[in-house]
Amino acid sequence: MSAIAWTAAGSLAAWLWLLLGQGFFWRTDVRLPPRRDPDDWPYVCVVVPARDEAAVLPESLPSLLAQDYPGRAEVFLVDDGSTDGTGELARELALRHGGLPLTVTSPGEPPAGWTGKLWAVRHGIGLARVRAPEYLLLTDADIAHRPDSLRALVAAARTGGFDLVSQMARLRAESAWERLVVPAFVYFFAQLYPFRRIGVRGSRTAAAAGGCVLLRREAAERARIPDAIRQAVIDDVALARAVKGSGGHIWLGLAERVDSVRPYPRLGDLWRMVSRSAYAQLRHNPLLLAGTVLGLLLVYGVPPAAFLLGLAAGDVPAAWAGGLAWALMAATYLPMLRHYRQPPWLAPLLPFTAVLYLLMTVDSAVQHYRGRGAAWKGRTYARPETVPEEG
Numbered sequence: 001m002s003a004i005a006w007t008a009a010g011s012l013a014a015w016l017w018l019l020l021g022q023g024f025f026w027r028t029d030v031r032l033p034p035r036r037d038p039d040d041w042p043y044v045c046v047v048v049p050a051r052d053e054a055a056v057l058p059e060s061l062p063s064l065l066a067q068d069y070p071g072r073a074e075v076f077l078v079d080d081g082s083t084d085g086t087g088e089l090a091r092e093l094a095l096r097h098g099g100l101p102l103t104v105t106s107p108g109e110p111p112a113g114w115t116g117k118l119w120a121v122r123h124g125i126g127l128a129r130v131r132a133p134e135y136l137l138l139t140d141a142d143i144a145h146r147p148d149s150l151r152a153l154v155a156a157a158r159t160g161g162f163d164l165v166s167q168m169a170r171l172r173a174e175s176a177w178e179r180l181v182v183p184a185f186v187y188f189f190a191q192l193y194p195f196r197r198i199g200v201r202g203s204r205t206a207a208a209a210g211g212c213v214l215l216r217r218e219a220a221e222r223a224r225i226p227d228a229i230r231q232a233v234i235d236d237v238a239l240a241r242a243v244k245g246s247g248g249h250i251w252l253g254l255a256e257r258v259d260s261v262r263p264y265p266r267l268g269d270l271w272r273m274v275s276r277s278a279y280a281q282l283r284h285n286p287l288l289l290a291g292t293v294l295g296l297l298l299v300y301g302v303p304p305a306a307f308l309l310g311l312a313a314g315d316v317p318a319a320w321a322g323g324l325a326w327a328l329m330a331a332t333y334l335p336m337l338r339h340y341r342q343p344p345w346l347a348p349l350l351p352f353t354a355v356l357y358l359l360m361t362v363d364s365a366v367q368h369y370r371g372r373g374a375a376w377k378g379r380t381y382a383r384p385e386t387v388p389e390e391g
Contacts, residue, residue, distance in 0.1 A: 001317045007298070008306035008321035014299050015328040023194025023205075026187070026332035028339040030195040030253035032167070035155035041071025042135055042158075044150060044214075045128035046100070049120035050141035051080040051377050054089050059261040061090055063144040065099030069151050074101040076127050077141070078120040081109060086141075103127065116377075118226045118235055125220065136220060138213040143169050145212075146257035153214040156251070162199075163219035163248035164240060166208035167255035173340045175265040182264070183340040184353040185274070186254075187333060193237070199251040206244040210236030212258045219248045233280040254339060271360055278357075278364035289365050293358060300354035303329060326351070 001009070019026070046064060050057070064075055079087035087104045094102040105127060110119035121138060128136060135154060139145070157165045168189070173182045193207035213236065215225070223246040225239060232238035244250050264270045282288040306322025309315065330347035337346055 002315050004306050004309055004313075005315060005317035005321060007302055008310070008318050008325060011298055011302040011306070012321045012325040012328070015303075015325045015332075018191070018299075019328060019332060022191065023197045025190045025194040025196075026335055027196075028254055028335040031256055032152055032156045032165075032253060033160050033199075033251060035152065035159040037070075037151075037155055038158045041069065041151075042154065043071060043131065043133040044069070044073040044135045044137055044154065045124075045131055045133040046073065046075040046137040046139060046150075047121055047124035047128060048075065048077045048139055048141055049080055049117045049124065050077055050082065050086050050090070051116060051120075052082045052084045053086050053141035054082070054084040056142045056261050057086060057089055058093060060142055060144045061093050061102075062097045062099075063146070063149075064139070065094060065097050065102060066147055067100060067145065067150045068147040069100075069154075071154075073150060074103070074131070076103045076105065076124045078124040079104060079106040080116050080120040081106070114230045115233060115235065118230050118232065121226050121235075122230070125226065129217070133217055136215045136217055138210070138215060140211045140260075142260050142262035143211045144259050144261050149212075149257040150214075152257060153212075157214055157216070160251065161249060162251045163216045164208060164243045164250040165214045166236070166240070166250070166252045167212045167258050168209040168252065169211040169255050169258040169260045170340070171260045172263055173342060175263070177267045177270055178264055179340075179342055179346065180349065180353055181267075181270045181356065183336045183342055183346075184333075184350060184357070186340075187336045187350075188354075188357065190336075193252070195253050198240070199249075201249060206237070206240040206250060208236045208240035208250065208252055210239075211260060212255065213239065215239075215243070216248075219243055219246070222246045223248065233277050271363070274357065274360040275364040275367065278361040279368045280364075282361070282365075284365075284368060286365070289361070292361060296354055296358045300329065300351045304348075304351045 077090045090104050107119055107123035110116050125136060137150060153165050168186060171182045173179050193205055197203045197205035198207055223242040225242060228242050229235060229238040240250055264273060282292060303322045303325035306318045307326055310319030310322055329350055333347045333350050334344055337344060
């Protein structure tokens, strides 16, 4: 066989392993686990860190205030140095819509060694702790919840004995670039952190989706959340690892009642969203970056290239191996496209989207070495190892 055929065969073998050996990551039926209403509904405090979110707050905050929750609940919106009137708008929305009690507060600028979001979360949890709630709901300012969202989360946590229940919000996929990139973002995330493994006790796989995390207060205190992860740029995964590492039982799945309302209409918007943290995901390690680039090329780039080159050159083994790998790739992507209500013809385009993510990851590394890595809303965060510990 030719070198192209052998490389395509390697890619096909990788896809056979991903299909059967990576926790069935491609399936989208991991939803909230079986649940029943508890006899007594626990007290819940909702913490919403917000920085310059006036554009999305009218769609998200009223949905939190309107939660149909049988127990006591209140909302703490932590205004993290906004310059667009986020705090004032939140108060106006509470007066206009009513519902759950809302407290708007601001912690000031984060000290060295803290990301802005986690400093805001710390402030909100500190205020909530005075009320001694059983659960904390950590949710982002761009997340809209169906009226029964909190009720379902609490019921699932109580029924399953989970210390952390997180749902991957359905991200907006309306523009052409969103349709191409967003479902693939969730698909790649599930490939890295198979949802089925996360909920298994003793499994080392741990992840959460920062837009919607119901966390038992005692588990948060045991894991020293958020102090233990105060430098984390990818805070949701770090949070899940801390909770699971301290003996907590966690769960993550796809959402049915939680949606992101933040638009990413242009490629540049999506590019910044991914590249700001991609290199942090690789622990700022150039060897991991090189391995990731080679891996992405082998798994996603080789199948269509081998198929087309094999057809052009009459290399039957290369065409067959590349075509089968490409078909497997597209087949595993179809469930996620259905979840996002997107047409199936987008599935064969996954190699192109993967190359985009490869370029975003490389750009993330370039920006890091230029001193502009992990930049978000006017702040740039240093590599964690370079930040001195607090005394």
